[in-house]
Amino acid sequence: MKRGNLQVGISAIKGFNDLLPFESGLWQFIEQTARKVFSRYGFQEIRVPVVEKTELFCRSIGDTTDIVEKEMYTFADKGGNSLTLRPEGTAGVVRAFIEHKLYALDSLTKLCYMGPMFRHERPQKGRYRQFHQIGVEAIGSTDPMVDAQVLHLVSRLFQELGLTEPSLQINSLGCPVCRPTYRRALVNFLSGCQDALCADCRRRQATNPLRVLDCKVPGCILATQGAPTISDYLCPDCDTHFSGVQGYLNAADVPYSLNSRMVRGLDYYTRTTFELVTGLLGAQSAVAAGGRYDGLVEQLGGPSVPGIGFALGVERVALLLGDRSFEQVPDLFVAVMGDSARKTGFRIMSGLQDAGLRVEADAEAKSLKSQLRRADKLKARYSIVIGETEIETNKVTLKRMADGEQELVSLEAVELAAKITGGSML
């Protein structure tokens, strides 16, 4: 089947990928590690729809963000409602939190989720139109300890994934009280050095001035060297909160660095924001990111409840983890010769599978050689050959594939299982 030739076959759409058998083990490792770590912190899984009313995302993410303006998969359903494929996870989780009044159950709700997100962007390394996020949301408290707990969790999760390279960077974006002041100061500063800025940044100056601090153009980095820093403009509450977070991080030896130029793309972020950044993924440096969203729940029609969360990009983590192999090899391969042996072999195989062993056989009646060749290819730990002799004597040779050592054992599932799992062979 050739791609791009509709007459020959249909291919997946741009930016939508298949996860093939030889890579799914890696994803399962990521997901299992996340579940394991999350449960230690008391986060429970929530599963929300992949499609929501468009309005939910407009109101949460922000009408003027790139995500809402040009990246959403939006369509009308048959009833004329405007729906969209979720571009991120927090909005839907918060919607469910409000809709089911989870705030009435506990003062702090800790949720986690994993699943596909959709953004109509041009695909590139580490960026796809359907991508997957694993995230958590802790809703109900402004206490800096909650921030620190989420950050500790993130840091721990990456450790357990075996990734030490991505480094944790944190910042505080302030709140609706102090951010406007800072923004004004920044705009003021930028208008003084307009000529030194790139075209994009001159545009950003009006649309999203904080973004200028994040520009990669050397001229802009130089020009904004003396720009006002958000930390100098935090109101007393935000300042106390941010130093509180750092105090907890220090107390628990969570490694991090301050990045006062870090900006987040979604409108709902307040105060603590953070990213796990890496230099190994080309332009996609953020492997995980998140922050506090103290006004979001109320903004979406819920009670005035603060929250904080983060999400990691599964594809990006998978890229960092690389070619690590997670293949599952069979414990035993059953080769057979002759029709009656096929039945016996099937009986043995089934019995061992019932006992919890991974057992393979060749589905087709092939030569013994090709059956064993398959055993080798599958990297089976042991193999047996069942023929007339074995059936007559009720004994079979159990062969350890790694070194060819053999032992005669009785042709019964229980005995074979004991030999294989016990590892007591020879």
Add this chain to the structure above:
RNA sequence: GUGGCCAUGGUGAAGCGGUUAACACUUACGACUGUGACUCGUACAUACGAGGGUUCGAUCCCCUCUGGCCACCCCA
């Protein structure tokens, strides 16, 4: 949405305006008719992304389209 690079079999890849599209791997079968790995043999692209053009002739030249990769914007 914008830009750069690219497009040969299941995979990695050579190749030249003109009838064998190299090599390697993978896969299948066999040499070993009751024992895998090593070795050896055989088989596997009417076909070089699609469409059009130039030419006596194009996989190799030109155009369009489609697709891929990477980057910008933005983001996990």
